[in-house]
Amino acid sequence: MVTKACMPLVLKEKGRFVNTASVLGRIAFLNSSYAISKYGVEAFSDVLRRELYRTGVKVQIIEPGAFTTSIWGTARRLAEQKAAGLNLPAEVRSQLPDDALAQLTRPFEMIEETGSTKLHLVVDAYCHAITAKFPKKRYQVGNDAKYFYWLLWNLPECISDFYIDWLGANSI
Incomplete structure (x- = not known):
C-alpha cells in the first residue's frame, strides 16, 4: 500500500524503492514465518524492479545477516x-x-x-542504496551474509540441508 501510494511521486522523480528483506529470504531455516515474510519481500522487490525497468526507477533490496x-x-x-x-x-x-x-x-x-554488533554496516548499505549513482540490486550485509549464507544458497540443496541440520539450526 505504501509503494502504491508513493508510486506517482517516485515515478515522476525517477526515484528509488529500498526494501529490507534478510538473507533468510534467500535460504530458509530457523523460523518459517520469518523466512516466508522475507521471501515475500524478495519476490515483491524483484517483480517491482522488473515492472519499473524502463521507467528509470530503481529497486534495491537490503539483505542483512544476523545482527544482535x-x-x-x-x-x-x-x-x-x-x-x-x-x-x-x-x-x-x-x-x-x-x-x-x-x-x-x-x-x-x-x-x-x-550476531554482529556492527549495526553501522546496515546503515551504510542503506546510505549507498539511496545515494549511489549505480546502486546494487541486492546488498548482503555482514560477513555471514556475504560468505556463509551466500555459500549455503549456492551449494546443492542436499549439502546445505545437511549442514543446516548439523548446525542444529532447524526449528520444530
Whole structure:
C-alpha cells in the first residue's frame, strides 16, 4: 500500500524503492514465518524492479545477516512464554521431542550468540542504496551474509540441508 501510494511521486522523480528483506529470504531455516515474510519481500522487490525497468526507477533490496539487537532476546522470551502457555493435547505433546522448547528457542539464542554488533554496516548499505549513482540490486550485509549464507544458497540443496541440520539450526 505504501509503494502504491508513493508510486506517482517516485515515478515522476525517477526515484528509488529500498526494501529490507534478510538473507533468510534467500535460504530458509530457523523460523518459517520469518523466512516466508522475507521471501515475500524478495519476490515483491524483484517483480517491482522488473515492472519499473524502463521507467528509470530503481529497486534495491537490503539483505542483512544476523545482527544482535534487543529484539532477539525479546523474541526468545516471547517464544518461551508462548510454548509454556500452550495447552497441547497429550497425543500431540507425546509426539514432540523432549527438548521441543529448546529447539524452539535455539534460533534466537544462536543469533544472540553469533550476531554482529556492527549495526553501522546496515546503515551504510542503506546510505549507498539511496545515494549511489549505480546502486546494487541486492546488498548482503555482514560477513555471514556475504560468505556463509551466500555459500549455503549456492551449494546443492542436499549439502546445505545437511549442514543446516548439523548446525542444529532447524526449528520444530
